[in-house]
Amino acid sequence: MPRHHETRDLPYSAEQMFALVTDIARYPEFLPWVIALRIRSDSEHESVADMIVGFKGLRESFSCRVHKQRPHEVIVSYIDGPMKHLSNEWHFQPAAGGGCRVDFMVDFSFRNRMFEALAGQMFDKALRKMIAAFEARADELYGAGSATSSEGRSASFSG
Template sequence: MPRHHETRVLPYSAEQMFALVADIERYPEFLPWVIALRLRSDSEHEAIADMIVGFKGLRESFSCRVHKQRPSAVSVSYIDGPMRHLSNEWHFEPAEGGGCRVDFMVDFSFRSRMFEALAGQMFDKALRKMIAAFETRADELYGAGRAISSEGRSESLSG
């Protein structure tokens, strides 16, 4: 059962990071292995989505519920698919001096022993690649090295 928790301070506001993570419809544009995503419903506080992920000829689809608490948290709860369970949480908190602290946790296990074994072997590498994809996406959307303070001003974090 792979589980990972990580905290990073990024040069973007909590609102910006919340908006990026909560915009699940765009995941196929930048997240590796996300082949397709269909929103069944989407509101200010909750979305239900079906996602197809693929890796080296393997494809699986699953459904999840995304809980949104603007601008501080996004959590994902598993509905249906090839997993035994899936829990994913993002917490966003303004950081001193600008930017925000991003707290990320994912915990999951597959029903299939084959997928579980594959996930165990690839988990760290895949996770690093996905976290890097979110950071790259933030840089593309909001500009690398820039932060928005809680008052909404743009501030440079370099020197």
């Protein structure tokens, strides 16, 4: 069962990062392997979405509920699909020198043993690619290249 926890200090506000993570309709534009996404419902505090992901000819769809507590927390809970379980959490805390600390956790396992084996082999690389995609999207939306943008980036990994 792949599980990962990561903390990043980014030069963007908690509100900006919250807005980016909760704009799930745009995920197919920048997240690798997200082929399509349909939002079933969306409100200030909760969204329900169906997502199709694909990798090397494999395609799977799943549904999840996104709990939103602006601007500090996003918790994704699994509804149905090919997984045994999926848990994903984002926490955003303003940083003393500006920007914010992003705390990210994902934990999942597949029902299908083949997918579970593939996930185990590819998990670390895939996760880093997805985290990089969120960071690149933040740079695109909120402006990379400022002194804060390059100096404010540090990463600490745990898990």
